[in-house]
Amino acid sequence: MTPKLRLALSALLLLLLGAASARRLGPAPRLGPFLDPVHGVWAVAAATAPRPGGQVDLPGLTAPVRVVLDDRAVPHLFATTELDAYRVLGWLVARDRLFQLELQTRATAGTLSELLGPAVLAADRASRALGLADAAERKFAELDPASLGARAITAYAEGVNAYIGGLRSRDFPLEYRLLDARPQRWQPQHSLYLFGRMGQTLAGFDPGLVREEVAALVGAAAAEAIVAVNSPIQEPIQPSRHGGPREEIRVLPPPGPPDTARARALAALRAVEEAARGPRDVGALGSNNWAVAPVRTAAGHALLAGDPHLQLTLPSIWYEVHLSVPGVLDVAGVALPGAPGVTIGFNRDLAWTFTNTGADVLDFYREEVDDAAAPRRYRVDGTWRDLRLKEEVYRGPGGRALAVDTLRFTHRGPMRRVGGSWVSRRWTVLEASAENDVFLQAARATTAEEWLRAMEAYVVPTQNGLVADRNGTIAIRSSGWYPLRPGDGRGDRIFDGTSSAVDWQGALPVARYPGAVRPSQGFLASANQQPVDPRDNPAYLGADWPAPWRAIHINRMLRAEPAATPDRMRAMHTDPGSARADALVPPFLAAAAAQERSGAADETLRRAARLLGEWDRQYDPANRRAILFELSVEEAFRRALDELILPDSGRHNPSYRNSQLLYVLTRDSASAWWDDRRTPSHRESRDEVLAASLRAALDTALARYGDPDGPGWAWGTVWPTDIWHLARMPALSVRGVPVRGGPETIAPAGRRGTHGASWRMVVELGPEVRAWGTYPGGQSGNPLSPFYADRIPQWAAGGSDEILFPRDPGDIPPGRILDTITFQPRERPR
Amino acid sequence: MRIRWEAIGLALAMAVGTALAGWWTVPLVAMLWGLRRPPGLALVSGLVAWSALLAWQATRGPVRELADRLAGVLSIPWWAILAAGPLFAGLMAWAGAELGAAVARRRAAAG
Numbered sequence: 001m002t003p004k005l006r007l008a009l010s011a012l013l014l015l016l017l018g019a020a021s022a023r024r025l026g027p028a029p030r031l032g033p034f035l036d037p038v039h040g041v042w043a044v045a046a047a048t049a050p051r052p053g054g055q056v057d058l059p060g061l062t063a064p065v066r067v068v069l070d071d072r073a074v075p076h077l078f079a080t081t082e083l084d085a086y087r088v089l090g091w092l093v094a095r096d097r098l099f100q101l102e103l104q105t106r107a108t109a110g111t112l113s114e115l116l117g118p119a120v121l122a123a124d125r126a127s128r129a130l131g132l133a134d135a136a137e138r139k140f141a142e143l144d145p146a147s148l149g150a151r152a153i154t155a156y157a158e159g160v161n162a163y164i165g166g167l168r169s170r171d172f173p174l175e176y177r178l179l180d181a182r183p184q185r186w187q188p189q190h191s192l193y194l195f196g197r198m199g200q201t202l203a204g205f206d207p208g209l210v211r212e213e214v215a216a217l218v219g220a221a222a223a224e225a226i227v228a229v230n231s232p233i234q235e236p237i238q239p240s241r242h243g244g245p246r247e248e249i250r251v252l253p254p255p256g257p258p259d260t261a262r263a264r265a266l267a268a269l270r271a272v273e274e275a276a277r278g279p280r281d282v283g284a285l286g287s288n289n290w291a292v293a294p295v296r297t298a299a300g301h302a303l304l305a306g307d308p309h310l311q312l313t314l315p316s317i318w319y320e321v322h323l324s325v326p327g328v329l330d331v332a333g334v335a336l337p338g339a340p341g342v343t344i345g346f347n348r349d350l351a352w353t354f355t356n357t358g359a360d361v362l363d364f365y366r367e368e369v370d371d372a373a374a375p376r377r378y379r380v381d382g383t384w385r386d387l388r389l390k391e392e393v394y395r396g397p398g399g400r401a402l403a404v405d406t407l408r409f410t411h412r413g414p415m416r417r418v419g420g421s422w423v424s425r426r427w428t429v430l431e432a433s434a435e436n437d438v439f440l441q442a443a444r445a446t447t448a449e450e451w452l453r454a455m456e457a458y459v460v461p462t463q464n465g466l467v468a469d470r471n472g473t474i475a476i477r478s479s480g481w482y483p484l485r486p487g488d489g490r491g492d493r494i495f496d497g498t499s500s501a502v503d504w505q506g507a508l509p510v511a512r513y514p515g516a517v518r519p520s521q522g523f524l525a526s527a528n529q530q531p532v533d534p535r536d537n538p539a540y541l542g543a544d545w546p547a548p549w550r551a552i553h554i555n556r557m558l559r560a561e562p563a564a565t566p567d568r569m570r571a572m573h574t575d576p577g578s579a580r581a582d583a584l585v586p587p588f589l590a591a592a593a594a595q596e597r598s599g600a601a602d603e604t605l606r607r608a609a610r611l612l613g614e615w616d617r618q619y620d621p622a623n624r625r626a627i628l629f630e631l632s633v634e635e636a637f638r639r640a641l642d643e644l645i646l647p648d649s650g651r652h653n654p655s656y657r658n659s660q661l662l663y664v665l666t667r668d669s670a671s672a673w674w675d676d677r678r679t680p681s682h683r684e685s686r687d688e689v690l691a692a693s694l695r696a697a698l699d700t701a702l703a704r705y706g707d708p709d710g711p712g713w714a715w716g717t718v719w720p721t722d723i724w725h726l727a728r729m730p731a732l733s734v735r736g737v738p739v740r741g742g743p744e745t746i747a748p749a750g751r752r753g754t755h756g757a758s759w760r761m762v763v764e765l766g767p768e769v770r771a772w773g774t775y776p777g778g779q780s781g782n783p784l785s786p787f788y789a790d791r792i793p794q795w796a797a798g799g800s801d802e803i804l805f806p807r808d809p810g811d812i813p814p815g816r817i818l819d820t821i822t823f824q825p826r827e828r829p830r
Numbered sequence: 831m832r833i834r835w836e837a838i839g840l841a842l843a844m845a846v847g848t849a850l851a852g853w854w855t856v857p858l859v860a861m862l863w864g865l866r867r868p869p870g871l872a873l874v875s876g877l878v879a880w881s882a883l884l885a886w887q888a889t890r891g892p893v894r895e896l897a898d899r900l901a902g903v904l905s906i907p908w909w910a911i912l913a914a915g916p917l918f919a920g921l922m923a924w925a926g927a928e929l930g931a932a933v934a935r936r937r938a939a940a941g
Binding site: 035037729 | 892900901903
């Protein structure tokens with residue numbers, strides 16, 4: 001090679017590598033800084049190694065705070081003041097979950113594009129259009145700066161920022177390396193963003209939208225029964241006078257003619273909603289809680305079990321912690337990364353947990369506007385009102401503007417264009433509230449009554465708060481703001497926004513919330529079902545309730561348990577039994593028998609019925625019959641409820657796949673719904689459809705999974721759970737986890753489910769409080785840490801650890817101490 | 831023998847430069863080297879310097895596990911991600927040294 005050629009080649013190489021190191025080329029990080037073995041991505045490995053905590057100087061502390069990490073990587077914070085505890089908690093959460101803090105904040109704020117690029121611009125637009133960040137900023141501005149909640153989120157933010165401020169670039173977590181980004185500073189209001197996001201997840205569904213969509217498909221009469229205000233099977237949270245499940249099954253009106261154009265328009269509105277939070281899969285969603293009074297426990301102490309189900313992610317949605325402030329607070333449990341305090345847990349006197357109520361707290365209004373393309377005013381009661389306009393700029397990673405939107409707000413809330421019309425929303429998630437304050441106050445309660453009083457100020461998302469104390473009181477209340485609407489009070493419709501007469505008129509008084517204190521039956525349970533039997537309290541709280549199968553199963557077990565123990569409670573968390581299967585297997589078997597009697601059965605149907613009959617109705621990972629039942633149910637839905645299949649998609653909206661509906665139909669052998677519209681010359685009966693579904697399910701299962709006694713049919717293989725990394729990077733995720741549970745069991749799971757039990761906790765309220773818990777993940781957000789996903793095998797197997805709850809650091813056995821960190825006060829830099 | 835020691839010395843300079851200031855010192859050190867010494871050696875020194883630094887990181891944390899994770903994220907084999915850094919340093923060093931040598935040649939021709 002000639003010197004000139006060598007020179008040209010080396011200059012070109014230097015130029016190329018230098019350019020690739022100076023700026024990002026597409027999604028790839030800058031080459032030089034990334035590959036640098038000292039400062040680049042490899043530094044993450046060194047940052048993973050255990051480092052003795054030693055001493056940390058933290059500005060703003062009033063006194064030293066001692067933190068002992070136990071062998072489960074759970075920090076026990078011993079502080080002198082509550083604010084010191086929250087400041088240190090912020091530091092620790094930032095250390096363990098920094099990327100999670102940033103990602104969840106950006107998801108709510110609609111600024112993911114700045115981190116991840118234009119690929120997520122649509123999600124950002126959908127998030128901002130919801131108005132969550134706008135509402136969080138408003139709530140923060142309205143907070144009383146002297147309130148505990150305001151001071152706590154400020155102290156927490158200072159802790160987070162102290163950690164970020166002390167970071168060298170070589171300490172940035174792996175995700176920042178891959179994205180070539182720096183952590184953003186944490187603002188106190190970001191804690192409120194987090195509560196907004198929880199509101200979106202748990203209270204972001206409007207039965208009115210579902211009902212109108214169903215009405216467009218099958219007519220108003222059928223929609224009234226399908227998206228029912230009252231569940232046809234009543235097993236309410238507030239114990240009813242009935243003392244067990246009560247069925248109130250009415251004939252399902254026949255399907256009416258579809259209005260396809262209207263169905264399309266409503267599907268468009270739903271699609272806009274789902275763009276921000278994903279579709280609702282009723283089979284996979286579900287939280288549980290239950291408590292047992294001392295009279296029904298072996299040891300004579302109240303027991304409480306918590307089992308909130310949320311999206312499963314790595315790192316987990318929860319962070320386990322123990323906060324001890326002598327004379328003020330001594331509480332352990334799980335905190336949401338980004339929020340100070342323990343959200344679900346226990347103190348020295350009581351334990352509490354939540355399930356989602358699913359109340360109807362979101363209404364849509366069709367608005368009349370002055371300009372369909374770019375409205376500036378909307379009409380109410382014949383008068384034009386000005387819209388509040390807000391310009392939103394979306395930026396990419398380099399700060400380049402990607403898009404600009406104008407958000408519009410009526411007096412009800414944000415308004416958006418859907419198809420040719422403008423629709424505004426009113427939503428309790430956007431109303432003034434102070435959830436953080438409520439949770440902090442509730443954690444300090446010493447009796448169940450005090451806890452319930454603290455929860456009176458709670459607004460959103462409505463939650464079935466269950467509490468048990470050492471005095472033996474168990475209590476539950478479905479807390480939150482239930483809007484009072486005019487007329488019949490129902491919110492399961494889309495309203496005409498041109499009249500103010502449809503606006504909310506206040507909120508249901510706390511005294512009318514569903515609930516029970518010290519029930520005579522000696523136990524309480526909730527599983528997202530309709531909270532109260534309408535015979536006991538007819539107030540409209542919502543519609544389209546999840547089927548109460550989990551509640552029925554839990555209550556059945558609790559009724560049969562006169563001497564409950566913590567171990568029994570822990571086992572219940574993953575009990576593989578199913579009230580849904582108990583209700584729906586017999587109709588399939590009866591249909592097959594009827595076909596046999598009428599001479600219509602063939603060998604496939606006989607084999608399918610035999611295999612289904614062998615099923616013990618348990619969803620164990622090794623079970624080889626559950627899949628046949630699930631495929632049969634899918635087929636039955638598709639065949640019987642084909643009128644509900646959405647135009648264009650060829651699929652059901654998952655929201656309609658309420659198994660109560662199928663159960664109701666099985667009680668009516670001659671329902672018009674059983675008829676297959678594709679065979680006009682023949683009217684199918686229930687037994688024909690169920691038998692055909694069973695037959696088709698067997699054919700499908702044989703084709704997909706092979707021999708019914710082979711490993712291919714094992715439930716854990718065909719129906720596993722995926723726990724995705726927050727940024728959905730497969731290499732940082734744990735997928736295909738076999739779990740003990742199926743659709744609408746206590747540990748519900750959808751196929752390749754991404755939701756599940758996010759925290760399992762059992763607390764025994766004896767003279768010394770004892771507790772057990774686990775969650776699917778680990779304390780660290782670092783994928784290389786031994787504490788990143790260490791609890792998943794235990795979680796999948798239904799196990800849990802005993803939670804250490806020391807009164808002082810010396811109570812922790814030395815062999816169980818992972819690390820000790822002392823935080824020292826330091827003057828703030830001037 | 832002298833060349834071997836020179837290569838080690840150059841690798842050491844690159845390693846120290848990387849540790850103290852960052853990746854960009856590799857082509858800079860190599861360019862200075864190229865002003866006086868044969869540029870081909872810089873490639874080897876760059877490879878050796880960053881390989882040694884990677885080995886040093888491996889004593890401080892789970893580098894191999896990180897390589898596995900990165901390989902999954904970036905959809906390349908684990909060894910490729912491990913080799914990418916030393917290769918990058920080697921190529922940058924060679925290119926830098928060649929530039930240095932060219933400058934030296936021009937100076938010699940002018941002087």
